[in-house]
Amino acid sequence: MSAAAPDYAQEIQRSAREILARTASTEGLLERLRAEDVSRGAWDAAAQAGWFRLLSGEAAGGLGAGPAELAALFREIGRHLAAGPWVDTVVAAGLLRDHADLGPDTALIGYLPEPGAVVEFAAVADVLVVRGPDSIGLARGALAMPLKSFDLAGRPAQVDLTGATVEAVVEGAEAERVAVAIARLARVARSGELAGLAAAALDMSVRYAGERVQFDRPIGAFQAVQHRIAEMAVTRTAVDSALAAIVTLAASEGTDAEQAALYEYAAGEARTVVLSALQVHGGIGFSAEHPLHAYIKRVLRLQAVAGEGEPLLDLGGRLLAG
Amino acid sequence: MAATAVKPLADRLDELRDWLARETPRDLPYDLDARFPRLVEWQRKLYDAGWLGYGWPAEFGGNGGGPTDKVILSVELARAAAPVPAGTIGLEVIGPTLTRFGTDAQRRRFLPPMLRGDEIWSQGFSEPEAGSDLASLRTRAEKVEGGYIVSGRKTWTSWGQFARWCGVLARTDPDVPKHKGISLLMVDMESEGAQTFPLVQMTGDAEFTETLFERVFVPDENVVGQPGDGWNLALDILAHERGPLVVRRQVEIAVGFEGIVENARRLVAAGVLADDARLRERVGRAWAQLRMLEAYAAGLMGHLVHGDLGPEASIGKRLVTEVEQAVFELGFDILGASRGLAEDAVPGMNADKWTRDYLYSRAASIYGGAAEIQRGIIAQRVLGLPRA
Numbered sequence: 001m002s003a004a005a006p007d008y009a010q011e012i013q014r015s016a017r018e019i020l021a022r023t024a025s026t027e028g029l030l031e032r033l034r035a036e037d038v039s040r041g042a043w044d045a046a047a048q049a050g051w052f053r054l055l056s057g058e059a060a061g062g063l064g065a066g067p068a069e070l071a072a073l074f075r076e077i078g079r080h081l082a083a084g085p086w087v088d089t090v091v092a093a094g095l096l097r098d099h100a101d102l103g104p105d106t107a108l109i110g111y112l113p114e115p116g117a118v119v120e121f122a123a124v125a126d127v128l129v130v131r132g133p134d135s136i137g138l139a140r141g142a143l144a145m146p147l148k149s150f151d152l153a154g155r156p157a158q159v160d161l162t163g164a165t166v167e168a169v170v171e172g173a174e175a176e177r178v179a180v181a182i183a184r185l186a187r188v189a190r191s192g193e194l195a196g197l198a199a200a201a202l203d204m205s206v207r208y209a210g211e212r213v214q215f216d217r218p219i220g221a222f223q224a225v226q227h228r229i230a231e232m233a234v235t236r237t238a239v240d241s242a243l244a245a246i247v248t249l250a251a252s253e254g255t256d257a258e259q260a261a262l263y264e265y266a267a268g269e270a271r272t273v274v275l276s277a278l279q280v281h282g283g284i285g286f287s288a289e290h291p292l293h294a295y296i297k298r299v300l301r302l303q304a305v306a307g308e309g310e311p312l313l314d315l316g317g318r319l320l321a322g
Numbered sequence: 323m324a325a326t327a328v329k330p331l332a333d334r335l336d337e338l339r340d341w342l343a344r345e346t347p348r349d350l351p352y353d354l355d356a357r358f359p360r361l362v363e364w365q366r367k368l369y370d371a372g373w374l375g376y377g378w379p380a381e382f383g384g385n386g387g388g389p390t391d392k393v394i395l396s397v398e399l400a401r402a403a404a405p406v407p408a409g410t411i412g413l414e415v416i417g418p419t420l421t422r423f424g425t426d427a428q429r430r431r432f433l434p435p436m437l438r439g440d441e442i443w444s445q446g447f448s449e450p451e452a453g454s455d456l457a458s459l460r461t462r463a464e465k466v467e468g469g470y471i472v473s474g475r476k477t478w479t480s481w482g483q484f485a486r487w488c489g490v491l492a493r494t495d496p497d498v499p500k501h502k503g504i505s506l507l508m509v510d511m512e513s514e515g516a517q518t519f520p521l522v523q524m525t526g527d528a529e530f531t532e533t534l535f536e537r538v539f540v541p542d543e544n545v546v547g548q549p550g551d552g553w554n555l556a557l558d559i560l561a562h563e564r565g566p567l568v569v570r571r572q573v574e575i576a577v578g579f580e581g582i583v584e585n586a587r588r589l590v591a592a593g594v595l596a597d598d599a600r601l602r603e604r605v606g607r608a609w610a611q612l613r614m615l616e617a618y619a620a621g622l623m624g625h626l627v628h629g630d631l632g633p634e635a636s637i638g639k640r641l642v643t644e645v646e647q648a649v650f651e652l653g654f655d656i657l658g659a660s661r662g663l664a665e666d667a668v669p670g671m672n673a674d675k676w677t678r679d680y681l682y683s684r685a686a687s688i689y690g691g692a693a694e695i696q697r698g699i700i701a702q703r704v705l706g707l708p709r710a
Contacts, residue, residue, distance in 0.1 A: 206705050221708040226701035233700050234640040237618065241641075242610070244617035258613075265610035313599055316606030319583050320590065320597055 009068040012054075016076035019045045024082040026200070029291040033152040037124055038084040038108065047105035055094035055185065062097065067250040070185060071192040071243055078196025081294055083153040085110055085121035087193075091185045092129055095178055096136065100169035102127055111182065112139070112159050118147065122157035130161065135168035135175045151301040152294040184250045187263050188243075190302055194270040195243045197295050197302075198236045201277035204292065205229055208281055225280060232276045235269050242266035257318060260311035267303035274299045331376045331391045335398070338373060342402040345371070350405060354527060358408060358484050365407035365439030374407070374437055379421060383434035390626050393566045400573035411480050412436040412443030414566065416489045419506070419559050423547045432487070432508070444485035446476035446509070446533055447556065454695050456491070457500045457553055461535065463492035463507055469541040470494065472509060475534050478689075482518040482531030485511055490535070491556055494549050504552035508544040509535065523685075525678045560691060564635035565626050567690065568642045572619045575646050576612050578679065582653040585671060592668040595656055604652050611645045633703035636696040643686040643693065654680035 023041035024032065032039060046052065051073060056062025063069075070090070077086050085108050092111035093102050102109065103126060110125035122128060122144035130139045142164040144157040170178050209220030209229060219225045242262050249259045274296045278285045285292045331338070347364055351357050368374040377392035378384020385391075392413075399406065407413065417436050420429055435441040452459040461474025472492055479488065488509045495503035509516060515538040518531035547555055583605060589595035618641060625631040653676045660667045664674040687693040701707045 206707065209707060218708055220701075221710045223698070223710060226707050226710075227694065227697040229705060229707065230697035230700035231640070233705060234637050234644070237637050238611075238614055238641060241618035241621070242614040244621065245613040248617065261606055261610050262613060265607065265614065310603070312606035312610060313603045314606070315609060316602035316604065317597075319605050319609060320586055320602060322587060 008065065009072040012065070012069045013072040013076060015049065016051075016073050017079075019049055020076055020080040020082055024080045026080060026291065029081060029294060030152070030289070033081070033083055033294060036083070037155050038121065039082040042080070042082040043084050043108075044106060050105075052089055052094060052105045053097060054090055056097040060097045062094070067185060067188045067247045070188050071195075071247050074189040074192030075196040075199070075243070078193035078298075079200045081153050081197070081200070081291075081298065083155075084108070085125060087186050087189045088120065088125075088129070091189055092182045093127070095181055095185070096129060096169065099174075099178070100138065102129075102138075110144075110157075110159070111186075112161075113179070113183065115161065117159070118156045119144070119159050120157075121155045122159050123155065128159065130166050131175075131179050132166060132168070135166075135171040136178060137166040137168040137170075139164045139166045141165060149301070150297045153298050154301055156301075180256075184256070184259060187259055187306075188246055188250050190305065191243045191246045191263055191266050194266055194299060194302055195236075195239045197299050198239045198270040198273040201274045201292070201295050202229070202232050202236045204295075205232060205277045205280040212282075219280075228276055229280060232273050232280075235273050235276075238269045239266050239273065242269065257311065257315050260306070260309075261315040263306050264303075264311045267299070267306055270299050271303055328372070328385050328387075331373075331387060331394050335394075338395075338398055339402070341371060341373070342398060342404055346402050346404040354529070358481070361405055361408035362439045362442070364405055365409055368407060369438045374413075378417070378433065378437060379429070382421075382429045383437050388627070389629060390623060393569050393623065393626060396566065396570040397573050400570050400577060403577055407439060408481075408484070409436060409439050409442050411445050411485075411489075412441070412487075414563055415445050415559055416443045416487075416508075418562060419489070419546060419555060422558075423551075423555060425543075427543065428508075428546070441486045442481065442484050444479045444482045444488045444511075444531075444533070446479055446482075446488045446490035448476065448478045450475060450477050450532075454692055456556065457504065459491055459493060459504065461490065461492040462496070463490075463494045463505060463540065465494065466539075469539055469544075470507060472507060472535045472538045472540055475532065477521065477530070477532050479518065479531045479533040480529060482511075482533050483520055483528075485518075487511060488516075488533065489546070491552050494552075498550070501553045502550055504556070505549045506546040506552045506555045507540045508546065509538060509540050510544075513538045513540075515539075525681045527678075561631070561633070561635055564639050564690065565622055565631045568615075568635070568638040569619045569622055569626070571642050571646065572612075572615045575642070575649050576616070578653065579608055579612055579649050582608075582649065582656065582676075585653070585676070586656050588670055589656055589658070589668060594658055594660075594668060601656070604655075608645075608649050608652055611648060615641060615645050633699050636691070636699040637704065639690065640693065640696050640700070646686045647683050650676075650680045650683035 020042055023045045024039045050063055053062035054065045058064050088111040089109040093109040107126040108121060108124055110119040110122040110128045112119050112130045123146045128139045128142050130137055143160040147156045149156050209225055210218050212219050242265055246259055246262050281292055284290050350360050373395060375385035376387045376395055380386040420432055449459050463470040463472045488511055490507045490509045491504055492507055493503050494505040515536040517534045520528040521530040521532050522528045590597045654661055657673050657676055660673040662677055666673050702709060
């Protein structure tokens with residue numbers, strides 16, 4: 001699906017890192033997350049940089065990029081813990097812009113893949129896209145009830161479509177094709193976010209272990225701490241490599257079951273990394289004044305989002321059935 | 323790098339796969355003494371067919387080609403479940419070192435018979451008192467007219483009983499800091515005073531020997547690099563073998579996993595293994611770990627092409643070890659009541675093989691630098707944490 005050059009993903013990564021460092025700095029992260037639902041500076045810069053048309057075809061003014069570029073972008077979004085309906089706007093809306101006018105690039109988009117699903121930022125979304133039995137459409141008059149959440153960078157909501165009208169924009173087999181692409185690419189995006197969160201947690205831990213002095217030396221000089229952080233680097237690499245495998249599956253004929261299994265695996269590994277980061281930080285890491293808990297809670301939510309069924313178990317069952 | 327004399331191996335994959343499907347020996351005896359001559363034969367066959375020369379300089383018996391050719395060949399061998407050639411230590415450890423640091427005379431003398439399997443090599447690094455702390459090795463090489471007199475004891479010498487030559491790390495200068503007084507010497511194992519004693523492992527195999535050197539003479543021309551370079555050569559050797567090892571081992575583990583899933587089906591069908599959630603989850607997780615590792619190895623190939631793989635190879639070593647141990651533990655656990663038996667309760671279950679493979683996997687976090695050594699390298703040399 002991507003005709004992009006192999007180094008295009010690297011270019012996206014560089015540009016995303018530069019834009020997010022400026023607009024969603026991790027200095028003052030907690031203040032930023034408390035002050036606004038959506039990291040507005042980053043959001044507007046993203047619109048200007050064309051991120052919300054990353055996946056759109058050229059006819060819709062898009063960049064026609066593929067899963068590798070998407071993964072690179074979301075790795076940076078995770079690393080900077082930028083808040084907003086990134087996945088739905090970049091992936092669902094990005095693909096639908098080929099079919100429908102979804103308004104300005106800065107629009108906040110929510111995507112409801114099935115009735116009853118939790119949609120992030122649905123309460124503040126400008127447009128709600130709904131997957132129906134035989135179509136994908138834009139809902140008007142839907143009710144979004146915010147859910148309380150530990151996640152500082154997400155604003156989950158329960159969507160009630162009673163009394164809403166849905167105007168179909170894609171129908172039939174094409175709707176099915178788009179819905180499948182959205183599901184696959186959303187998994188790529190979330191895996192990228194997990195990889196970025198794990199990388200950030202490792203970096204924070206290396207920095208902290210070099211600064212925090214106990215027993216007259218930086219704690220990072222103690223072998224017990226060094227070995228824990230070394231294993232974090234190994235597990236972080238496992239998350240990155242699982243991400244690469246998920247990208248490969250999205251770009252090829254890999255089955256949904258395989259991709260879902262790899263996502264569950266990646267989320268579990270990312271969780272191991274952020275929890276190790278907590279151990280390295282000790283008491284300060286457990287304090288709400290330190291930003292680490294925002295990374296931990298985000299990973300836990302991303303892992304829960306994957307919790308439809310038990311993908312690793314299901315895949316194992318398939319392999320055993322032959 | 324030598325000019326490529328023949329078509330690149332990457333362009334001959336179909337041909338190689340056909341050849342391997344046809345020629346791979348399938349009836350090798352398990353007993354090592356009977357097996358080893360067959361492995362030598364296999365190496366000669368690979369060489370004579372023109373496959374084994376890939377990645378080796380054309381002027382010293384190779385085919386030329388690039389640094390990834392050797393990795394491609396080892397991956398294809400693993401994929402075909404073909405045996406590793408007899409001279410693997412020469413091919414993977416000593417040969418590459420001679421290619422980079424040897425003299426032309428050394429390359430001319432040693433590489434051609436090493437490639438063809440006419441001369442088997444072993445590696446004399448570890449000692450009974452110098453394992454993880456390799457630099458504290460005690461084997462001495464005393465300077466005499468025209469060469470050195472080597473005395474000391476080595477251990478974990480892979481296939482030492484079959485080796486004609488041994489690459490030995492020995493202390494040539496006891497008066498300088500321990501990392502600086504070590505040299506790499508090529509010792510002729512037919513010399514007077516060189517002896518090997520088979521060392522049986524917990525798997526029951528004797529792949530290793532203890533190797534004793536009692537006043538063995540080694541001529542000056544058999545020193546690799548300069549006297550005192552030994553430690554840096556050893557680090558270079560260990561770092562260079564980690565990347566290719568991960569790429570090859572990853573394929574071997576994947577082949578093992580296929581056999582494990584097949585065995586699980588057999589055992590479920592025979593009613594001795596429950597196809598329950600616990601089994602399914604473990605199979606699914608092992609599959610995911612292998613896909614992860616495969617993607618990691620694909621990235622590693624890029625670094626091998628550019629030759630820019632540094633201490634981060636230790637991350638790969640940790641990853642491959644973790645996956646290997648998880649996969650072969652699964653292969654062992656599904657044997658149920660037959661775990662640890664060398665008898666089959668169900669025809670074809672191969673309890674003997676899967677028990678051995680499981681036991682062998684436990685060595686993965688010990689050989690080639692123990693897990694603790696890898697963690698130290700990652701912490702200090704990759705992440706830059708302070709030394710204690």
